[in-house]
Amino acid sequence: MTVTGRKLRVGITGIAIESSTFSPHRSTVDDFHVTRDDELLARYDFLRERPEWTEGVEWVPLVHARSLPGGAVTEEAYAELSGEILERLRAAEALDGLFFDIHGAMSVVGRVDAEGELAAQVRAIVGPDVLVSASMDLHGNVSRELATALDLITCYRKAPHTDAWDTRERAARNLVARLRSGGKPKKAWVQVPVLLPGEKTSTRLEPAKSVYAAVDEVEALDGVLDAAIWVGYAWADEPRCQAAVVVTGDDEELITAEAARLAQSYWDARRDFAFVAPTGTLPECLEQAVKSAERPFFLSDSGDNPTAGGAGDTSWTLDVLLRTPAIVDSELITLYAAIVDPAAVAAAVEAGLGATVTVELGGKVDAGPRGPVPVTARVEAVDDADPVAGTAVALAVGGLRVIVTARRKPYHLESDFLALGLRPREADVVIVKIGYLEPELYEMAADWLLALTPGGVDQDLLRLGHVAIERPMFPFDEAMAAPALRPELL
Structure with missing residues (x-):
């Protein structure tokens, strides 16, 4: 869609938590800091400090919940928090876009893809024409359901996450740019059957330093809007938990080829990832x-x-x-x-x-x-x-x-x-x-x-006892055959 001649209306919402299914801790509503309305809007300094792209946008703060990482979220807490998001979306006046600020590794007791389910419910409410852009942690997971429900999706490129706010701004800026210039971009999505802890994939060190440097190079290509590599979340036992690549843009052939290249580079480096310290x-x-x-x-x-x-x-x-x-x-x-x-x-x-x-x-x-x-x-x-x-x-x-x-x-x-x-x-x-x-x-x-x-x-993933992740997967299946790594256009 293209919107011209009037103010854009862009909603803001999301739930952000990283939760281990191997921890006996349970995250409840009391663990979350919930912001709404002006308090939520005040969270994003870039909305006030970047008039060159935010001017002409009416930001509609709905509700956002964020928590320190912990154990899986209780069903009661998830029902309350997600229920308010969906209720406020239904009550909101027509939106042009939605900024979906999530982590990507929220586990909920009894569910296997909480963010994917929530994104699908959001899509069902806002309809097919509203552009939805997600900002995520690189330790989040990208299932097919999640990637399909979103129009734009990106994640941090640094670990430690010194670029967290840069990433949120990029997600919002790309959303506004697309609303103004027109059209839903294509997404080339591919999962990589590798699951590693963040302590082995710090971008301070090789090979992650070079693997992630290539993301900026891909993003700079004509026909590409954004590129992202997710390490995935190692301490949840769910099928979606694995590395993933998404390249977004208008040149289908290019984004598919670049997604395959990034995915292959991650797979090729899998044995070289080492702990960030002795x-x-x-x-x-x-x-x-x-x-x-x-x-x-x-x-x-x-x-x-x-x-x-x-x-x-x-x-x-x-x-x-x-x-x-x-x-x-x-x-x-x-x-x-x-x-x-x-x-x-x-x-x-x-x-x-x-x-x-x-x-x-x-x-x-x-x-x-x-x-x-x-x-x-x-x-x-x-x-x-x-x-x-x-x-x-x-x-x-x-x-x-x-x-x-x-x-x-x-x-x-x-x-x-x-x-x-x-x-x-x-x-x-x-x-x-x-x-x-x-x-x-x-x-x-x-x-x-x-x-x-x-x-x-x-950090020793093999002694944790994963049973629900997709297999084969490195390092659980050390001698597995090389995967095809064929990106899908979503």
């Missing part, structure tokens, strides 16, 4: 960190990373730390961020600063690797105004400082630690429930190891 067991990593002269020395407690969907209370690593004399019975200062345990936080707050408290810490949601761990510690700090954690405390056991939070919270910034009086730059060892280090921690780390720890986002 890896080892937790005891091995601790031994190296303690002996090293590099400070601060960072370790990733990767199996329970809350920003990948981990429960955030797996206590296996804590148990190892407490049984490591070089950590608790030495002059070293070790920071551990963080374990969610509202009962332990409440006990520490009640005891007060400087008091000694005995708690059963962690292992209450994800008790698989290790149940609650008995800890007797000094209450070193309390922050009762953390906007994410609610209340956070620091518990000291010898040289170890354990951050415990009332609500799940990732620790990605120096300010997260400073709020509790903890100074990571001055620490000897900093252990974070994370996969690849986020940019601020990455720049801070004098050295870094990725510990292969258990949890709902275990």
